[in-house]
Amino acid sequence: MLAPDLTAALERIPGWFWPTDQRLFEWFLSEGDNRGDVLELGTYLGKSAVLIGTRVRQSETFTVCDLFESDAPDAHNDAETTRSYSTLTRDRFEQNYLSVHETLPEIVHGPTSIILDHVGADTCRFVHVDASHLYTHVKGDVLAARTVLKEDGVVAFDDYRSEHTPGVALAVWEAVAGHGLAPICVSTQKLYATWGDPSPVQERLLDWLASRPDLWHTTDVLGERILVRINQRKKPKPAASPASDLERLATELRQTTAELKKATAESRNAVQALKKATKEVSVLGPVAHRAAGWLRRRTTPGK
Structure with missing residues (x-):
């Protein structure tokens, strides 16, 4: 369960980071002894970054990459950022992050296409991809995540199924169908996956979910794989x-x-x-x- 002060901080920061994914981020970042760096591609105003920062271990590096208020690399991306992220600035991100943490993460101020110049291959245990929604850029982010992740590392893709982000869906499921990406679980907003074997982490996840009355889950068969679906359980009205x-x-x-x-x-x-x-x-x-x-x-x- 998130600490009350962290919950209050997340409520203050604008953004789209729902309680189910907050619980899942906390679990993925805390479970096991796997060591490695953490990367976020697209950070907006810092809502998810603030939570991630609370689970970065000693000797690990947390890096965020975002355009912030800078010009996008192409006209389509520029139109997207102007339409959806007009209020985003680096200053606002830093203020939100420092309202909870004493120091900032490593910040790469620019398009996600330059991230491999700053983060090494096979160094990360967790990557959150929430940058451009355009297919060409998301495809690049998928390949970047695959490069920087360790063998059993986990990647979370935002907006993998939203009607206004078909480019994300195409790039993500294309990676599942043809590039070895193995889904672990999905929420309404995010898909969690690995390029390693998903079975061990799925088993641990199901054990954890069995102890969580605030979350419901079910499993679906995808060919030879299973997929865990998770969402927040609605609180029943108290019966008289x-x-x-x-x-x-x-x-x-x-x-x-x-x-x-x-x-x-x-x-x-x-x-x-x-x-x-x-x-x-x-x-x-x-x-x-x-x-x-x-x-x-x-x-x-x-x-």
């Missing part, structure tokens, strides 16, 4: 117990009875007041008639 139902009904009955008694008392008082007024009218009627006759006789001449 029979005792609480009876207590609520008793309270409502008491309130209704009190209101009925009040209405009855007011009705009784109104009836009594009407009877009194009727009686007074019946008594005063003859007296008023005699007084009017006396007054008429006194004022009539000759009477």
Whole structure:
């Protein structure tokens, strides 16, 4: 479970990094004794980078690569960044990251196509790919991830199935079909895979998922492989117990009875007041008639 202060920090930072993937990142980055560096291609404002930074071990290097506010390498990529990432700047990323961590990761300020000039082959245990959504660039990111990952390293691809990112889907599933990429699991937003043997990590993942009541999972058969599907379990609405139902009904009955008694008392008082007024009218009627006759006789001449 994420620490409360980290959860609060992630909620403050804009971006698309859902709770299911936060749990999975934490698990992939913490499980086992596999040592190696960590790389993020496309970091936006640092939401996922902040979490990754909490799981980087001593002697490991965490590198992030992003264009930030710089010009894109081609017109299509420039249109994409202008449309989707107009608020992204390196300063904002650094401010968000330093709100949680004391030091910044290694920052490669530029397109992901230059990452192999900064990160060595077979050095990384985990790579997060969330940069351009254009097929040509994602294909390059797939090949870069394959180059820098160690034998049992894990790569996470964002937006592998979104309707607005078909280029990501094509590049990722092309790697699965023809370049040896083996899926481990998927969430609604990310696909986690390896170029090694996925079975051992899948077994450990399933054991961990069995202890997580906040996540649901199922497995699908993909030919000779299996794929684990994971999502956050919706919290059920608390069911009212029979005792609480009876207590609520008793309270409502008491309130209704009190209101009925009040209405009855007011009705009784109104009836009594009407009877009194009727009686007074019946008594005063003859007296008023005699007084009017006396007054008429006194004022009539000759009477």
